[in-house]
Amino acid sequence: MARKIQAVVNPGSGQPKPILHTLNQVFRTAGVEWDISLTQNSGDAERFAREAVEAGVDVVAAFGGDGTVMEVARGVMDSEVPMAILPGGTANLMSVELGIPKDLTKAAEIAANANSPIKSIDVGEIGGTYFLLRVGLGIAAQKVEIADRDMKDRYGIMAYSIAALKAMKDAKSVKYKFILDGEEFEAEGVTCLVDNAGNFGVSGFSASKKISVFDGLLDVILVRDRSFQSFVDVGKSVATSTPSSDTVYHWQAKEINIETDPPQKIQVDGEIGWQTPVAIKVIPAAVRILTGGE
Numbered sequence: 001m002a003r004k005i006q007a008v009v010n011p012g013s014g015q016p017k018p019i020l021h022t023l024n025q026v027f028r029t030a031g032v033e034w035d036i037s038l039t040q041n042s043g044d045a046e047r048f049a050r051e052a053v054e055a056g057v058d059v060v061a062a063f064g065g066d067g068t069v070m071e072v073a074r075g076v077m078d079s080e081v082p083m084a085i086l087p088g089g090t091a092n093l094m095s096v097e098l099g100i101p102k103d104l105t106k107a108a109e110i111a112a113n114a115n116s117p118i119k120s121i122d123v124g125e126i127g128g129t130y131f132l133l134r135v136g137l138g139i140a141a142q143k144v145e146i147a148d149r150d151m152k153d154r155y156g157i158m159a160y161s162i163a164a165l166k167a168m169k170d171a172k173s174v175k176y177k178f179i180l181d182g183e184e185f186e187a188e189g190v191t192c193l194v195d196n197a198g199n200f201g202v203s204g205f206s207a208s209k210k211i212s213v214f215d216g217l218l219d220v221i222l223v224r225d226r227s228f229q230s231f232v233d234v235g236k237s238v239a240t241s242t243p244s245s246d247t248v249y250h251w252q253a254k255e256i257n258i259e260t261d262p263p264q265k266i267q268v269d270g271e272i273g274w275q276t277p278v279a280i281k282v283i284p285a286a287v288r289i290l291t292g293g294e
């Protein structure tokens with residue numbers, strides 16, 4: 001029986017390039033049966049992915065940015081059906097994390113190949129919402145508000161760095177109270193990240209080996225002062241496995257409770273709309289993803 005792929009396509013994603021021709025070429029050559037669904041509103045990609053699973057497809061392929069990838073991941077989460085990523089957005093951090101090629105032909109070949117390795121990745125959960133990349137509190141939430149669509153179109157991934165610098169100028173120190181797998185910590189900081197994936201996509205926060213989507217743990221990083229150096233230190237701390245420093249604390253845990261004084265805004269995979277206090281946990285190996293690697 002031919003391999004069946006449902007491609008969930010976000011037509012509003014970053015790259016204004018025709019993609020159907022490429023997909024048709026790759027999938028036809030591979031003898032794959034395929035169809036597409038076009039998303040219009042948020043929630044569509046998740047619904048299409050779930051319907052495709054119920055219809056018995058072998059793969060659900062997500063074309064778009066991290067938002068589309070997250071939605072498709074939610075749609076396949078409770079099944080054994082793997083997803084594939086066809087990077088098409090402004091930010092494709094999850095595909096970078098997993099070593100999935102940016103080139104659409106190569107990415108589609110991974111989806112088409114029945115022998116592509118499947119990796120199970122962890123998913124984070126915050127108040128009933130799932131995330132693949134990270135939760136950000138304080139500055140990390142403000143920079144998402146500042147990096148609007150227009151900035152992202154003009155500056156691409158740099159928009160987040162520019163927005164981070166803007167947000168940092170107004171940063172104030174906040175009291176954080178953590179409960180990490182039952183242990184309590186208190187500390188002051190200007191921003192806090194809870195990371196599932198290590199690829200920050202922002203200069204100074206470059207990909208770290210220590211944060212892993214495969215280890216069943218979330219990484220909690222508290223930036224303690226607002227100097228630029230301390231932002232750079234986040235990258236250093238995780239890269240060199242230093243558990244803490246004067247400017248950055250770094251912990252790992254499965255279950256995380258965070259309270260702050262005053263309450264802080266929270267972004268979840270780039271979406272605003274949460275506020276402390278929060279409970280966050282990891283769901284280990286929750287989503288199966290086709291990769292090109294070993």
Ligand SMILES: [Mg+2]
Pocket residue numbers: 122195196197211212213214215216217218219
């Ligand atoms: Mg991890």
